[in-house]
Amino acid sequence: MIITWEKVVKNFILAGAFGALLSLPAIAAQSFVETLDLTQYRTDVKTLASDAYGGRAPLSEGEQLTIAYLEKAFKEMGLKPGFGDSYLQPVPLAKISADQQMQLDIGGLKFANGSEFTARTQRVVDKVSLNNSEVVFVGYGINAPEYHWNDYQGIDVKGKTVIVLVNDPGFATQDPLVFKGNAMTYYGRWTYKYEEAARQGAEAVFIVHETAPAAYGWGVVQNSNTGTKFTLVDGNNNLGQVGVMGWVQHDVAQKIFAKAGMDFDTLKQQAAKPNFKAQPLKLQAQLTLKNSIERAESHNVAAILPGETRADEVVMMHAHWDHLGTVIEDGKPEIINGAVDNASGVAGVLALARYFKQQALTAPLARSILFSAFTAEETGLIGAQHFAQHPSVPNKNIVAFLNIDGMNMNQGVDYILRYGEGVSELEHYLDTAAKAQGRVVKADPRPQNGLMFRSDHFALAQQGVPGLLFMSLGDTDPDYIAHKYHQGADDYDPNWSLAGVSQDLDLIASILTALANSTDWPRWLESSDFKAKREQDGRN
Incomplete structure (x- = not known):
C-alpha cells in the first residue's frame, strides 16, 4: 500500500x-x-x-x-x-587472516573448513592451537543470574573446548516464561557465547548452527567467518578473549556426539530445561590457526x-x-x-x-x-x-x-x-x-x-544511549x-x-x-x- x-x-x-x-x-x-x-x-x-x-x-x-x-x-x-x-x-x-587450509579434528573425526566448520580468532598472535583440548557440551553456554540459569555450574572449562547451542532456551521452548520466549535475549547472540566462554576460561567455542534459531543459513556463517577478519586491539593483544571462535554444522555436531556415545538431539532438548548439567564428551580437539596479521x-x-x-x-x-x-x-x-x-x-x-x-x-x-x-x-x-x-x-x-x-x-x-x-520512550516518537x-x-x-x-x-x-533501528x-x-x-x-x-525508501526516510525525518x-x-x-x-x- x-x-x-x-x-x-x-x-x-x-x-x-x-x-x-x-x-x-x-x-x-x-x-x-x-x-x-x-x-x-x-x-x-x-x-x-x-x-x-x-x-x-x-x-x-x-x-x-x-x-x-x-x-x-x-x-x-x-x-x-x-x-x-x-x-x-x-x-x-588488527587485520587477521587465518590460513584457510585448517582442519578440525575432534575425537579422530576430521572436518573441512568452510563447508563443515568455521574458526577464527581475535587474539593478535601468529598462531592459536588446540592440542588435545578436552571437549565439553555446555548447553546454551549461558550464565544469567536474573533468569536463574547457569550452564557452567559445576564444570571447570579452563583451557577446554566448549560446544554450545545457538539462541537461548526461550526460543527452544517457545515458553514466554523462559527467558523472553520466542524473542531472543542478548544471551542468545553469538557474541555473548564467546564473551561468556572467555570469562569461564575456555580456550575454544564452537556454536552449533541451525537455521531457525540462528535466523540465517550456513552460507551467512561461512561468508562472515572465513577469510580476513578485523578486531579492535586492547593493551594485551586480546589475549583475554577466547582463543578460537567457531561454528559447526548441525550434522557435524551429531557426528561428534555419536563418536562420544551420545545423541546430540536428545541432549539439545535437555539443555533447554533448567539445571542442565554440562556433559564432558571425553573427546579431544585438535586445530591450528596460522595467522597473518596486519x-x-x-x-x-x-x-x-x-x-x-x-x-x-x-x-x-x-x-x-x-x-x-x-x-x-x-x-x-x-x-x-x-x-x-x-x-x-x-x-x-x-x-x-x-x-x-x-x-x-x-x-x-x-x-x-x-x-x-x-x-x-x-x-x-x-x-x-x-x-x-x-x-x-x-x-x-x-x-x-x-x-x-x-x-x-x-x-x-x-x-x-x-x-x-x-x-x-523512543517508541512513542515512532x-x-x-x-x-x-x-x-x-x-x-x-x-x-x-x-x-x-x-x-x-x-x-551499552553506554546508555537509547536508539531506534530501521x-x-x-x-x-x-x-x-x-x-x-x-x-x-x-x-x-x-x-x-x-x-518504501521515500516513505521511511520521511518518517525518520519527522522523528x-x-x-x-x-x-x-x-x-x-x-x-x-x-x-x-x-x-x-x-x-x-
Whole structure:
C-alpha cells in the first residue's frame, strides 16, 4: 500500500491535541518528500555497491573509495566535520587472516573448513592451537543470574573446548516464561557465547548452527567467518578473549556426539530445561590457526549540523558503511557488494543530511544532528564500539541514536517495524510519526532473530544511549534472507521502485525534527544495564 499525502494530512488532523504538539514533524515530513532527490539516492547506492568498491571491506581499497565519497558529499553539503577538524575518526584495527587450509579434528573425526566448520580468532598472535583440548557440551553456554540459569555450574572449562547451542532456551521452548520466549535475549547472540566462554576460561567455542534459531543459513556463517577478519586491539593483544571462535554444522555436531556415545538431539532438548548439567564428551580437539596479521587504521565518518540554541545536545543519524568485501566461493573470488545491507542505509543518511542542511537555512534546529557512518559493523560492531568508547561528544549528551541497517527498496507499506517493545520512550516518537503517515507500528515479526543486538545502535545502548533501528531486510523481499543476505546477490537493482525508501526516510525525518527541537530526553523503560548507565549520567 502506498501512502498518499491526502491520507497523511487527514490522519495528522485526526491525531488531535497530541499530534498538534508534535506538529513540526508532520510539516518536516511533507517538505522532506517534496525535496527528496531519488535520482541522487540511486546514484549513491549504485556507486557504493558497485564492483569498483569491492564490497567495502575495512582496510581495503574499497574503504578508501567509500570514505572519500562520504567525506566529499558532506563537504559539498556544507556540513562541519564530526571529529574536530576532521570528518574521519581513525579506528585502530588488527587485520587477521587465518590460513584457510585448517582442519578440525575432534575425537579422530576430521572436518573441512568452510563447508563443515568455521574458526577464527581475535587474539593478535601468529598462531592459536588446540592440542588435545578436552571437549565439553555446555548447553546454551549461558550464565544469567536474573533468569536463574547457569550452564557452567559445576564444570571447570579452563583451557577446554566448549560446544554450545545457538539462541537461548526461550526460543527452544517457545515458553514466554523462559527467558523472553520466542524473542531472543542478548544471551542468545553469538557474541555473548564467546564473551561468556572467555570469562569461564575456555580456550575454544564452537556454536552449533541451525537455521531457525540462528535466523540465517550456513552460507551467512561461512561468508562472515572465513577469510580476513578485523578486531579492535586492547593493551594485551586480546589475549583475554577466547582463543578460537567457531561454528559447526548441525550434522557435524551429531557426528561428534555419536563418536562420544551420545545423541546430540536428545541432549539439545535437555539443555533447554533448567539445571542442565554440562556433559564432558571425553573427546579431544585438535586445530591450528596460522595467522597473518596486519595492523592498520580503518575509519568512522561523521559530519555535524550544529543546533542553534542547544548545540551541545546531539541527535545521531547513522548507517554502517562497511560490508564483507570479496570472499572465495567454490574456489573463485566473489564480491559481496551489500547494496541493501547497507549502501541503502548510507544513501539514506546522505539524503537526510542534505535535507536538514537545507532546512537549517530558514528553520535551524535547536539541537545538533550528527550524521555518521561507522566501519566494521559486520565484524561485530567494531567501529561503533570504538566510537562509544571514544565519542566525539560525551555519550551523556547524545539524546538518541537512530540507525538504518537496510531499507525497503520496494513499494511503500501501511506499517513500520518496531524492534523491541517497552524498551525506551523512543517508541512513542515512532508511534506518533507512523500515525501521521497513516501507518501502524508492527511488532518485529522475527523477534527470535535478536536484531536489537545485531547493529551499531547496540554499542551505543551499552553506554546508555537509547536508539531506534530501521531495518527492512527480508520483510518486503521474502527472498532476501535466503538468497541475498551476506551473499553475492545483494546487488543494486535498477528496477527498485524506492517508494518504501521515500516513505521511511520521511518518517525518520519527522522523528529527527521532533527530537532536535525538543527538550525531552527519551528514557529507558525496562530495567537493564542500559537504563542503569543512563541513570548514572543523570539522563533517565
